Amino acid sequence: MLTIGQLARYVGVSTKTVRVYHAKGLLPEPGRDASGYRRYPAQAVVDLLRIRTLADAGVPLARIRDLTPANLGTELKQIDADLATRIKQLRAIRARLRELAGGELRFLPAEVDDHLDGLPALGFSARWIAMERDLWIILYATQPDLADTFFRDQTQSLTDPALRDLYLASDQAHDLDPTDPELEALADRIVAASIERYGTEPPGMSSTDPTIHQLLQGAVNDSSPAWQRLDTMIRGRLGRHGVTGV
C-alpha cells in the first residue's frame, strides 16, 4: 500500500495533482491508515497513468472523468484526431515563426513599398498615401493572396492615364463639402470606369468574404464625409457594392 507521495513519484506528478484528481472525482479516494494518511493500492498507479496519458493529450479533466467503457472507443478516436490536428497546427505555427524571425519588421512586400514610394511623384497627397498604406498592411496581414491580386490590378491601373486621374480626383475629393455636385460627377465617372474594367462586380469581391470588404470601406469612409458620400452614391449606382478605390 502506497502513500500519496510514493504514488505521485511513481507516475511523475505532484501530490497536489493527486489530491486535485480526488476532488474532481477522477481518482477514487483510497482508505486511510491509523494516522489518517491515504493508502493506495497498486491499481491506483495504473489509474493515474491512464489519467495522465489523457491529460497530457490535452483532454480536460472533466471529460476524462466522464469517460466510460461504453463511450471510450469513440472518445479516444476523437481525441486522437484532435491531437493530430493540433500537431499540424503547431507545425504551421513553426513556419510562421520562421517568417517572423527572417523578415523582421517588414510587413509589406518590397514591391508595395516601392509602389507607395512612387505615389508622391504622381501627385497623390500624403494623406492618401498613408491611408492606402494602411489598407495594404491590413490586406496583406490577413489575406496575402487576395492582396497580391489586388496589388497587381492596382499597379496596372495606374499605367492608364484616365484611371490615374480618377484616383487623383478621388484623393482631392477628400476635402470637398459632402453636398458638392462635383462628387456626383466623380461618382458617375468612377462607376463607368469600374464597369468598363471589371463588369458590374469589383474585382475579387464576388468570390470572397464580404465582411473584409465592408471593414476596408468603413475605414475609408471614416476619414472624410465627402468620401462617405461618394461611396454611398457609387454603391447606389453599382447596386449594393462599394468601391474602395484600391
Next chain:
Amino acid sequence: MLTIGQLARYVGVSTKTVRVYHAKGLLPEPGRDASGYRRYPAQAVVDLLRIRTLADAGVPLARIRDLTPANLGTELKQIDADLATRIKQLRAIRARLRELAGGELRFLPAEVDDHLDGLPALGFSARWIAMERDLWIILYATQPDLADTFFRDQTQSLTDPALRDLYLASDQAHDLDPTDPELEALADRIVAASIERYGTEPPGMSSTDPTIHQLLQGAVNDSSPAWQRLDTMIRGRLGRHGVTGV
C-alpha cells in the same frame, strides 16, 4: 481607423483578448474617438498578428511583452526549439493513446496473469498473491522492461523446489511474532539462497534507480511486522540492500 471589434475580427480573436493585451502591456492603448471608443491604426493589425503567432506557439504573454529587438533572435530560436520538442512529445502521447485504445483494461501481460493463477495450487496464500499482483502491476506500469527481466527470473526460481519452499516459508512468516527465532533462521536461508543465485547484489538493482526498489520494499514491509523484521535482518546480512521476495 478601426474599432476594437473590427481589429479583433481581422485577427480572429475576441475583443476581450485585445483588452487583456492592453492591460498586460503587450499592445499599446490607442487613442480614443469623441465617444471614448478605442481607434486603432492598421499597424495594430500587424502587432496583434505578431502577438498571436507567438501566443499560439505557447509563449506566455509576459515573455512576449519582454521581447525586444535585441533579444528577439535568441528568444525565437529558443521558442522554435521548444515547439519542436513539444511536437515530439505530442507524437509520443499519440502512440501511448493508441496503446490505451488497443489493450483496453489489461494491465498485466497474459503470462503474469497465468503465473498468478497458478500460485494457489503451489500453496501460496491469497494475501501473498494479492500483494505480488500489486507489485507486478506497479512494476509493469512504471518500468515494463525491468519488470520483464524480474518476471522471467521469478518464474524460473519457482521451478527450483528449494527456492519455492523459501517463498512459501516467507508467505507463512507474515503472521509470526516479530521476535520469533524462526525469522532469524529464515533470514539466513534467504540470504544464502540469494547469494548463491545472484552474488551479493539482487538482480537488476545495481543498474537502476534505487528509489523504486525502496518503494516496493516499503509496500511489502507495511503489511506485516514480521516481514518488516525479516527485511531488516536480511538487509543487515546483505549490506544495505533489501530483498523483496519478487
Next chain:
DNA sequence: CTGCAACCTTGCCCTTAGGACAAGGTCAAC
C-alpha cells in the same frame, strides 16, 4: 422621430489545473 440591434465602455466574478504556503500531526533515523 423613435425604436431596435449591434456596437462600445468599465467592472466584477468565474474557470482550469494546479503551485505555494501555513499550521499542525507523524514517522524513521541518528
Next chain:
DNA sequence: GTTGACCTTGTCCTAAGGGCAAGGTTGCAG
C-alpha cells in the same frame, strides 16, 4: 529527543481569457 521528511487540511494565487451587468453610442428601419 530532536531533526528532516513525510502527511493532513485550508487558504490564497496564477494565466488567459469568458461571461455578464449596467450604461453610453451608432446606424439603420419603420
